[in-house]
Amino acid sequence: DTGVSQNPRHKITKRGQNVTFRCDPISEHNRLYWYRQTLGQGPEFLTYFQNEAQLEKSRLLSDRFSAERPKGSFSTLEIQRTEQGDSAMYLCASSLMTTNEQFFGPGTRLTVL
């Protein structure tokens, strides 16, 4: 399967714990995006990378959130000191620089108890 993959698919954690999610984009895609989706809403943009450079961050990305893409391939999204409001589906997408279409992975469902 050559699509976008995300791990883990589900994560349950207690409030105050740190969590880290991984995204592996489609292999030739140099752009990688993170979105968050809550119930009844569309995906909301968090941040995006072009190769290893983080080029844009949403104001939704508080200082408890950090994303990296160290070698321009896979990316990680870390949430520190999780809060119940962080419970959501975290989606990763990737694209080529030359196209507008973003291709999404299956998402990581985070539940903060």
Next chain:
Amino acid sequence: DQQVKQNSPSLSVQEGRISILNCDYTNSMFDYFLWYKKYPAEGPTFLISISSIKDKNEDGRFTVFLNKSAKHLSLHIVPSQPGDSAVYFCAARTQGGSEKLVFGKGTKLTVNP
């Protein structure tokens, strides 16, 4: 401020009939529009897109129409099939800068056999 609006939370149609999903936007700087389909527990799947320089784009059973003066686009599915039952998201990208997609809240389409 919801820049992309899908005012119908749900739509029900009979198999074989046309499904029309609507989307309105407020930001005149949007230059590219996309439709995604989402099944439960999966990430959004890219369906079809249209540039702001066009007013129609067709791909098999799916056609997207863009009315720039009205800031309105629609997705037509004909004939509708039960497998089309999913949540459909309209998304838009801003001209000249941000690569983020701005999504509507989605419309749940149910195609009845």
